[in-house]
Amino acid sequence: MVVTIKNFAFTPADLTVAPGTVITVTNQDTTAHTLTATGKEFDTGTLEPGKSATITAPTTAGSYPFICTIHPFMKGTLTVS
Structure with missing residues (x-):
């Protein structure tokens, strides 16, 4: 699973994963x-x-729920099921 940060947004912003899933987060922003x-x-x-x-x-x-602590208007939700 991969989450990309670009243009001050998380993609995907809402994702569903199994418990213990490792997620790679990549910052492609400036x-x-x-x-x-x-x-x-x-x-x-x-x-x-x-x-x-x-x-x-x-x-x-x-x-x-998650945010960017530097830019709190950036939001998303990780659902574990």
């Missing part, structure tokens, strides 16, 4: 971003342009 769960279940840390990181989906089923 500025730094994060992909951070609002409940702090996962966090890429700051990703500079052109960089990637991985996160692991929680093992508990549920809905996990």
